Amino acid sequence: MASNYSFDIVSDFDQQELVNAIDQTVREIKSRYDLKDTQTTVELANEAIAINTDSEFTLDAVHSILQQKAAKRNLSLKIFDYGKVESASGNRVRQEIKLKKGISQEIAKQISKLIRDEFKKVQPSIQGDVVRVSSKDKDDLQTVIQRLKQEDLPVALQFTNYR
Structure with missing residues (x-):
């Protein structure tokens, strides 16, 4: 003894579960009527997620979808560190979400x-x-x-x- x-x-956090949650988020964005024509992109980099969309309203919708999908996959919402919203070209907005590890x-x-x-x-x-x-x-x-x-x-x- x-x-x-x-x-x-x-x-x-489980990296594969995060990849799956982001894939589900992208699929839902493409199928939802209010987000279909916004040309929203959600990209996973090594230690961050980049969201590019056409307005802050759609950015909030993408946040709620991402949080919902992450929670369903047993990922804590505390891993997301939301950066500030920046304006991008063509009246679009961009935000980087850093992933907290350690x-x-x-x-x-x-x-x-x-x-x-x-x-x-x-x-x-x-x-x-x-x-x-x-x-x-x-x-x-x-x-x-x-x-x-x-x-x-x-x-x-x-x-x-x-x-």
Whole structure:
């Protein structure tokens, strides 16, 4: 029997599910009557999504479609970091949505402070953009996971490598 149990707290998303959500969004834009003739494009780059459409009204409609499709595919809406709306050529608008991956140092410190303050038998440690939590008791780790799920942090959290 292991003397210490641990798990990692990460902020990540399934890239293939995001690709599928964007494909579904593009399909719905092409089939919806109010968006059909807007020549809206939604393109996925490495770490961002670029939306080009004819007005801010249609941009809001595209946002709601994208959020709906992402939520259906179990993607957290916290991965989207909306940039400012820019005007493009021909009275069109463009927006870049950055995709958030990884836990920043400030948020990692906030998470480990919360764990240290509330759970005395649990040791958090920051390792790059991952927070590793270890304890001698599996039940303590389960309690930490439940507590972090209740916390409203600006990033989507996943719990991996539970052993």
